Amino acid sequence: MFKVFVDGEAGTTGLQINERLANRDDVELLHIDPELRKDAKERQRLINESDVTFLCLPDAASKESAELCTNPKTKIIDASTAHRTNPAWAYGLSELSPEFRKAVETNTRIANPGCHASGFILGVYPLIAAGLLKKNADLATYSLTGYSGGGKKMIADYEAEGAQISHPGESPRLFAPRPYALGHHHKHLPEMMQVCGLEKAPIFNPVVGPYYKGMAVSTALFQSSLTKSASAKDVQEILAAHYANTRFVKVLPFEEEPTLDAGSLNPTECNGTNEAHVYVFGKDSSIQVSVILDNLGKGASGAAIQNMNIALGLDEGIGLV
Numbered sequence: 001m002f003k004v005f006v007d008g009e010a011g012t013t014g015l016q017i018n019e020r021l022a023n024r025d026d027v028e029l030l031h032i033d034p035e036l037r038k039d040a041k042e043r044q045r046l047i048n049e050s051d052v053t054f055l056c057l058p059d060a061a062s063k064e065s066a067e068l069c070t071n072p073k074t075k076i077i078d079a080s081t082a083h084r085t086n087p088a089w090a091y092g093l094s095e096l097s098p099e100f101r102k103a104v105e106t107n108t109r110i111a112n113p114g115c116h117a118s119g120f121i122l123g124v125y126p127l128i129a130a131g132l133l134k135k136n137a138d139l140a141t142y143s144l145t146g147y148s149g150g151g152k153k154m155i156a157d158y159e160a161e162g163a164q165i166s167h168p169g170e171s172p173r174l175f176a177p178r179p180y181a182l183g184h185h186h187k188h189l190p191e192m193m194q195v196c197g198l199e200k201a202p203i204f205n206p207v208v209g210p211y212y213k214g215m216a217v218s219t220a221l222f223q224s225s226l227t228k229s230a231s232a233k234d235v236q237e238i239l240a241a242h243y244a245n246t247r248f249v250k251v252l253p254f255e256e257e258p259t260l261d262a263g264s265l266n267p268t269e270c271n272g273t274n275e276a277h278v279y280v281f282g283k284d285s286s287i288q289v290s291v292i293l294d295n296l297g298k299g300a301s302g303a304a305i306q307n308m309n310i311a312l313g314l315d316e317g318i319g320l321v
């Protein structure tokens with residue numbers, strides 16, 4: 001029986017991890033008294049009693065919690081941005097390569113990837129690894145996400161009465177999808193660049209929409225960013241070969257005239273699963289890679305559980321669909 005503590009169990013990500021683990025008979029969940037959830041001493045006790053602690057906290061609190069751990073056997077899986085580019089921590093996207101997987105298997109410190117970053121990296125990393133995409137590529141990426149990505153505060157904002165309802169002649173603040181991070185320094189850019197080995201940050205436009213969860217991360221690949229001329233079909237073949245033996249990353253067949261449901265990409269098609277679907281679109285010299293995932297699944301709690309399973313030497317898919 002593995003003892004598991006979720007630091008931040010009342011938050012959006014923490015709640016989901018707890019829910020996913022509640023029915024497992026190989027896991028004993030350690031719960032904190034809600035009154036003491038910000039008490040460093042009590043958190044320290046539970047962290048050091050656990051085999052695995054998930055940190056589902058703001059960055060500063062995650063750093064503090066990681067420092068409270070003195071038990072050399074406790075494995076920490078951090079859902080926040082705090083340790084994702086720290087070389088002492090494994091980056092928990094094991095599908096990228098055997099080296100990434102090994103790091104999750106062996107390291108007691110695992111950083112769970114950001115949701116937008118997961119979509120971007122899953123599409124871009126294999127193309128760099130294959131030598132097709134230049135490390136100094138000029139990339140432009142937009143990512144459509146549901147509002148749960150913004151945590152409790154954004155969820156409350158979107159779910160406030162009337163916030164999403166539109167009447168003729170009125171424009172409620174949150175009715176239409178909204179591009180954000182317009183200062184071009186989104187918190188996921190450092191991990192996107194470091195993990196892929198990119199020399200330049202992509203121009204990254206996240207867009208939050210008036211729906212709960214699900215995301216589509218789309219990157220434009222210009223021929224000038226490639227080491228040799230390639231078609232969208234060539235790119236699809238590289239990605240399909242890269243992820244052929246993975247459980248949760250599915251590369252869809254290339255279609256010149258995509259026959260998508262309702263004629264468009266559905267950011268919610270992976271909702272409730274730990275899957276990521278990778279699509280490649282394009283005509284003549286234009287190429288677009290789009291990755292769909294549940295921002296609360298493969299983008300957060302699903303990936304966190306998958307990383308725990310791998311780190312404990314279990315089947316990576318236990319408790320996940």
Ligand SMILES: NC(=O)C1=CN([C@@H]2O[C@H](COP(=O)(O)OP(=O)(O)OC[C@H]3O[C@@H](n4cnc5c(N)ncnc54)[C@H](OP(=O)(O)O)[C@@H]3O)[C@@H](O)[C@H]2O)C=CC1
Nearest residue numbers: 008010011012013037038056057061079080149151152300
């Ligand atoms: N939502 C998402 O899609 C994703 C979020 N993440 C990351 O996971 C982490 C948690 O995010 P999310 O679940 O959305 O956030 P929420 O805002 O939903 O929850 C955060 C929780 O942490 C608690 N908390 C805050 N400060 C402290 C502290 N000092 N000590 C102990 N507990 C504290 C909060 O308690 P209280 O409410 O009482 O303040 C709250 O319960 C963040 O780093 C976020 O960036 C990662 C992937 C996806």
Ligand SMILES: CC(=O)N[C@@H](CCC(=O)OP(=O)(O)O)C(=O)O
Nearest residue numbers: 081113114115145147149150208
């Ligand atoms: C809609 C929204 O605000 N989304 C968040 C990303 C949520 C997430 O996954 O980021 P972390 O894992 O790094 O917390 C954002 O863009 O900042």
